[in-house]
Amino acid sequence: xxxxxxxxLFGGTPSxxxxxxxxxxxxxxxxxxxxxxxxxxxxxxxTNHGPLAREFDIAFARHLGVKHAITVNNGTVxxxxxxxxLGFDQGEVIVPSFTFPATVQALSWAGLTPxxxxxxxxxxxxxxxxxxxxxxxxxxxxxxxxLWGQPCDPEALAALAEEFGLALLFDAAHAVGCTHxxxxxxxxxxLATFSFHATKIVNAAEGGxxxxxxxxxxxxxxxxxxFHPGEQxxxxxxxxxxxMSEAQAGLALLSLAELESNIAANRQRHMIYQxxxxxxxxxxxxxxxxxxxxxxxxxxxxIDSERAGLCRDQLARxxxxxxxxxxxxxxxxxxxxxxxxxxxxxxxxxxPVTERLCRDVLVFPNGTPMTEDDVSKICDVVEALLAxxxxxxxxxxxxx
Amino acid sequence: MxxxxxRSVDELALFGGPxxxxxPRSIGQLDAPPIEPFLASLKSIIEQRRLTNDxxxxxxxxxxxAAYHGVAHVVALANAGLGLMMLMQxxxxxxxxxxxxxxxxxRGLPHFARWAGQTPCFADVTPDTHTLQPExxxxxxxDRTRSILAVCNVNGAGNIDDLTSVAARHGIPLFFDSVxxxxxxxxxxxxGGFGRAEVFSLHATKLLNGFEGGYVxxxxxxxxxSLRHQRNFAYGSDTAGLPPHLLGCNAKLNEIHAxxxxxxxxxxxxxxxxxxxxxxxxxKALSTLPGxxxxxxxxxxxxxxxxxxxxxxxxxxxxxSRDFTCALLRAEGxxxxxxxxxxxxxxxxxxxxxxVTESLAQRFLQLPAGHQVxxxxxxxxxxxxxxxxxxxxxxxxxxxxxxxxCGVSR
Numbered sequence: 001x002x003x004x005x006x007x008x009l010f011g012g013t014p015s016x017x018x019x020x021x022x023x024x025x026x027x028x029x030x031x032x033x034x035x036x037x038x039x040x041x042x043x044x045x046x047t048n049h050g051p052l053a054r055e056f057d058i059a060f061a062r063h064l065g066v067k068h069a070i071t072v073n074n075g076t077v078x079x080x081x082x083x084x085x086l087g088f089d090q091g092e093v094i095v096p097s098f099t100f101p102a103t104v105q106a107l108s109w110a111g112l113t114p115x116x117x118x119x120x121x122x123x124x125x126x127x128x129x130x131x132x133x134x135x136x137x138x139x140x141x142x143x144x145x146x147l148w149g150q151p152c153d154p155e156a157l158a159a160l161a162e163e164f165g166l167a168l169l170f171d172a173a174h175a176v177g178c179t180h181x182x183x184x185x186x187x188x189x190x191l192a193t194f195s196f197h198a199t200k201i202v203n204a205a206e207g208g209x210x211x212x213x214x215x216x217x218x219x220x221x222x223x224x225x226x227f228h229p230g231e232q233x234x235x236x237x238x239x240x241x242x243x244m245s246e247a248q249a250g251l252a253l254l255s256l257a258e259l260e261s262n263i264a265a266n267r268q269r270h271m272i273y274q275x276x277x278x279x280x281x282x283x284x285x286x287x288x289x290x291x292x293x294x295x296x297x298x299x300x301x302x303i304d305s306e307r308a309g310l311c312r313d314q315l316a317r318x319x320x321x322x323x324x325x326x327x328x329x330x331x332x333x334x335x336x337x338x339x340x341x342x343x344x345x346x347x348x349x350x351x352p353v354t355e356r357l358c359r360d361v362l363v364f365p366n367g368t369p370m371t372e373d374d375v376s377k378i379c380d381v382v383e384a385l386l387a388x389x390x391x392x393x394x395x396x397x398x399x400x
Numbered sequence: 401m402x403x404x405x406x407r408s409v410d411e412l413a414l415f416g417g418p419x420x421x422x423x424p425r426s427i428g429q430l431d432a433p434p435i436e437p438f439l440a441s442l443k444s445i446i447e448q449r450r451l452t453n454d455x456x457x458x459x460x461x462x463x464x465x466a467a468y469h470g471v472a473h474v475v476a477l478a479n480a481g482l483g484l485m486m487l488m489q490x491x492x493x494x495x496x497x498x499x500x501x502x503x504x505x506x507r508g509l510p511h512f513a514r515w516a517g518q519t520p521c522f523a524d525v526t527p528d529t530h531t532l533q534p535e536x537x538x539x540x541x542x543d544r545t546r547s548i549l550a551v552c553n554v555n556g557a558g559n560i561d562d563l564t565s566v567a568a569r570h571g572i573p574l575f576f577d578s579v580x581x582x583x584x585x586x587x588x589x590x591x592g593g594f595g596r597a598e599v600f601s602l603h604a605t606k607l608l609n610g611f612e613g614g615y616v617x618x619x620x621x622x623x624x625x626s627l628r629h630q631r632n633f634a635y636g637s638d639t640a641g642l643p644p645h646l647l648g649c650n651a652k653l654n655e656i657h658a659x660x661x662x663x664x665x666x667x668x669x670x671x672x673x674x675x676x677x678x679x680x681x682x683x684k685a686l687s688t689l690p691g692x693x694x695x696x697x698x699x700x701x702x703x704x705x706x707x708x709x710x711x712x713x714x715x716x717x718x719x720x721s722r723d724f725t726c727a728l729l730r731a732e733g734x735x736x737x738x739x740x741x742x743x744x745x746x747x748x749x750x751x752x753x754x755x756v757t758e759s760l761a762q763r764f765l766q767l768p769a770g771h772q773v774x775x776x777x778x779x780x781x782x783x784x785x786x787x788x789x790x791x792x793x794x795x796x797x798x799x800x801x802x803x804x805x806c807g808v809s810r
Binding site for chain 2: 025027030033034037038041044046047048073074075076077080100101102105106108109110111197198203205206227237238239240241243245246247248251332337338339341342369
């Protein structure tokens with residue numbers, strides 16, 4: 001084991017020669033990709049609702065068990081289209097701040113006003129209990145986030161939305177392949193949106209999707225997705241170029257075919273993290289509830305600095321130097337980003353859990369480029385760092 | 401490919417005859433770079449597992465486009481529309497207001513304004529280049545005007561000097577939709593460095609094919625920096641100096657699209673040369689037709705034009721209406737559209753009256769262009785138009801009810 005002064009941050013050799021990242025970066029075999037792209041060039045059909053994009057719409061709807069999947073060029077555009085699809089020109093939407101900022105930004109692009117709600121310290125998602133007191137006559141919708149693939153209180157939020165006549169949107173960017181009580185998360189809410197960013201489990205380089213069982217909402221979302229004259233299914237006043245290209249759709253189709261094996265590999269690595277990090281003092285690793293399944297895309301750890309001996313930022317800094325590139329999600333919290341942080345009109349209530357999570361959450365690398373041995377070695381490093389916490393803390397304070 | 405020439409009016413496809421083209425001829429550029437070098441780049445992207453997030457192909461594309469346009473900064477984007485939307489949001493300072501724009505333009509423009517929390521304010525255009533009329537723009541300016549979006553057209557970049565003066569006089573940001581203007585010049589200067597910023601497209605149907613994509617050119621370092629943050633969620637540790645109203649989004653160009661665009665850029669001169677040859681063939685094929693002419697740039701910069709679109713103007717001497725001509729051609733597999741019709745203010749039910757715009761919107765047809773159109777296609781289209789002209793009266797007598805033509809007017 002390294003002595004405190006031998007860690008890379010203090011001049012030693014990094015534990016890994018190459019950096020390990022949080023993103024999934026799952027990729028199909030090259031020969032499959034080559035065949036796909038030769039086909040696109042052969043057809044000379046590069047975008048504008050081409051055959052691969054149409055096929056992916058159908059394939060992803062089938063995967064989710066929903067009537068409609070409307071694929072778009074990225075997950076943020078999926079959220080923007082979904083927010084417009086709800087059909088409100090203005091109004092308040094209750095949304096967590098503890099989410100990737102795109103969730104909230106998309107509402108703003110659609111002309112809606114975010115009302116930040118705190119989250120559960122257990123699941124890191126909204127709960128119906130927390131949302132209820134924020135509902136006012138101006139509220140038009142609830143936008144929950146299935147953060148880390150954890151279900152965002154789907155049944156209770158649906159009941160609450162129904163009680164007050166609100167629309168219910170779920171940001172399921174993290175949740176491809178996740179289920180709640182046996183149902184894919186795309187089946188909950190009026191609309192759910194997904195991401196196929198390269199760091200997600202299904203990879204279209206960039207990509208996204210809106211899922212729904214509602215024919216009317218689907219017609220609106222499909223119309224909003226592009227300006228194409230042949231793609232008008234419902235009257236809408238605002239459209240966008242959200243088309244997924246044939247290149248993106250081709251990659252996504254190949255990636256979707258490998259989803260189950262990628263989840264299985266993620267799970268194996270996640271189990272090692274659970275067994276090793278879960279044992280360490282001051283570290284809590286999020287795991288799916290008994291009735292739920294996860295894609296195990298995120299290895300999310302909450303660090304109690306008093307018990308661990310190091311705070312999240314200190315641990316992240318040490319790991320970074322070892323080429324273990326963890327992510328401090330979500331720092332800063334969305335309510336502390338422009339344009340929200342400076343908006344005096346915005347009602348930002350006290351968000352104690354959000355503030356704490358923004359300070360304490362660290363997400364560890366997982367994904368195809370990593371082996372199970374890599375994970376064991378990462379856990380060795382974390383264990384050793386925490387064992388030397390007092391000495392390392394003193395050295396870090398010296399460096400500072 | 402064999403084409404079916406017409407011997408009688410009954411043989412027109414709209415009246416039940418066989419179509420001239422089995423596979424419709426497109427109006428888009430749809431050029432692609434040679435596949436093998438592109439696949440080599442794609443393979444390196446896959447091997448490096450770097451598919452997006454400001455990767456090396458995006459950076460190289462930005463550097464090469466900046467050199468091509470002669471500007472200090474290029475910010476690559478997922479598509480041009482997102483660029484227009486981001487600029488409108490940036491220039492609004494986060495306040496609701498209006499964006500002055502032409503109504504004789506792409507149907508998406510008012511939509512981008514609405515995404516940016518702005519209301520479109522339509523100004524009239526000039527009869528020659530169909531670009532924003534500086535006087536009409538000035539008449540539209542109020543204390544709610546946040547920006548002016550001018551469009552550089554197929555037949556001219558417009559009166560950029562006067563528009564710049566109007567914008568400067570009122571202290572309002574001026575920017576350009578230049579999606580048709582790659583390679584085109586205003587005077588001696590290639591488009592890219594005018595106004596606060598210009599927006600270009602890398603859509604497959606445009607001059608450079610990046611599947612989907614776009615980019616902003618600017619000489620304003622602060623604006624470029626802000627756009628780079630905005631396209632990537634305005635998120636991260638270095639957001640302290642960003643404009644307080646800046647609304648982030650995801651407008652990142654991915655590496656695969658960037659590589660495609662980069663390979664297209666290597667071919668740009670050949671693409672433009674081929675367009676010019678096709679344009680010359682069209683000109684020859686239509687030269688003897690009264691009432692039908694091609695829209696072309698005039699003035700000293702005309703020689704530089706990229707001719708990625710071919711627009712025909714229908715004059716009163718032409719025996720058939722524009723929409724009927726369009727319906728006849730579409731039935732033959734000539735995938736054409738009325739050009740910028742109806743104009744945007746009428747689509748938006750805006751009560752403003754724009755006489756030049758409303759007149760122009762009746763007169764133009766967009767003809768097949770780009771890589772998929774071969775010389776003999778142009779000859780066949782020319783012959784078909786000759787036939788329509790020669791039999792104009794008897795064809796006009798068989799014109800269906802206008803409701804049956806609606807399909808071409810969208």
